[in-house]
Amino acid sequence: MEALEKVIRACEKCERLVAHRQAVARKPPRRWAGWVYWARGVPGFGDPEARVWVVGLAPAAHGANRTGRMFTGDSSGDWLYRALYETGFANQPTSTHREDGLALKEVFISAVVRCAPPDNRPLAAELAACFPYLEQEWEALRPRLRVVVPLGHVAYQQVQRLLRQKGPPFGHGVEWQPWPGLTVLLSYHPSQQNTRTGRLKWEAWKGIFVRVQALLSQAEGPS
Ligand code: SF4
Numbered sequence: 001m002e003a004l005e006k007v008i009r010a011c012e013k014c015e016r017l018v019a020h021r022q023a024v025a026r027k028p029p030r031r032w033a034g035w036v037y038w039a040r041g042v043p044g045f046g047d048p049e050a051r052v053w054v055v056g057l058a059p060a061a062h063g064a065n066r067t068g069r070m071f072t073g074d075s076s077g078d079w080l081y082r083a084l085y086e087t088g089f090a091n092q093p094t095s096t097h098r099e100d101g102l103a104l105k106e107v108f109i110s111a112v113v114r115c116a117p118p119d120n121r122p123l124a125a126e127l128a129a130c131f132p133y134l135e136q137e138w139e140a141l142r143p144r145l146r147v148v149v150p151l152g153h154v155a156y157q158q159v160q161r162l163l164r165q166k167g168p169p170f171g172h173g174v175e176w177q178p179w180p181g182l183t184v185l186l187s188y189h190p191s192q193q194n195t196r197t198g199r200l201k202w203e204a205w206k207g208i209f210v211r212v213q214a215l216l217s218q219a220e221g222p223s
Helices: 002-010 015-026 075-086 124-141 153-163 202-220
Strands: 052-056 107-111 147-150 175-179 182-185
Touching: 002 124, 052 124, 052 153, 075 202, 107 124, 124 153, 147 153, 147 202, 153 182, 182 202
Parallel strands: 052 107, 052 147, 147 182
Antiparallel strands: 175 182
C-alpha cells in the first residue's frame, strides 16, 4: 500500500486531470485563499486490514484535491465520516485535514479516479488509466474483505469490472453476493447533488453502515 501511495501521488497519466487539479489550486474560492492545495493524485485512506472497502468516484476539486486525503474537507466527507463515526468505524465524526487525528477501523476508502475531474465527471479513458490502482488495492485488501460499498453508478461499474461479474441493477441499499463471503452493498453517493435535493436522506445513508455492521457480525458467526 505504501508503494502504491507513492505511485498515485506522482502519477501524471491523465493530461486533462493533471491540468485541472493544478488549475483549481491556482484559483481557490475565497474561503480557501492561502491554502496550499495538494493538487496531486489522492491515495486511498484507512485501515490496511479493513474488511470494508468504500469506493467513491473522485476527489472533489476543493475537497480531497485541496487536503490530499479521501473525502476530506467537503460536504460528502462530512456525511461519510459522521456516518462512520456513528457506526463505530471512525474515531471522530469530522475530517478536515491530513493531520486532524482521524483514524478508521475496519474501513478503507478509495475512489475510481484519484484526481479531481472537471464537473466531477471522469472520462472513460481516465477511468481506464486509474483502474490498475483500484486493482492493486483490491489485491491488497481482498484476503480480509467482506463488504464492498460502491458510492454511485460509476463506482459500481468499476467494481463490477474489477470482480469480472455483472451485478444487479443499481439501487440504494441493493445487495449482491458475487461469491460466498463477499457482499457488494450499493449506495448513492453522498454528494450535495443527492443530499441537498433529498434524494439521499440521512437515515438511508447511515443505514448503509448499520447494514455493514450487521454483515460483519454475520461473517464472524455466532460467538
Ligand atoms: S486519475 Fe489516476 S491515472 Fe489519472 S493522473 Fe490521476 S492518479 Fe494518474
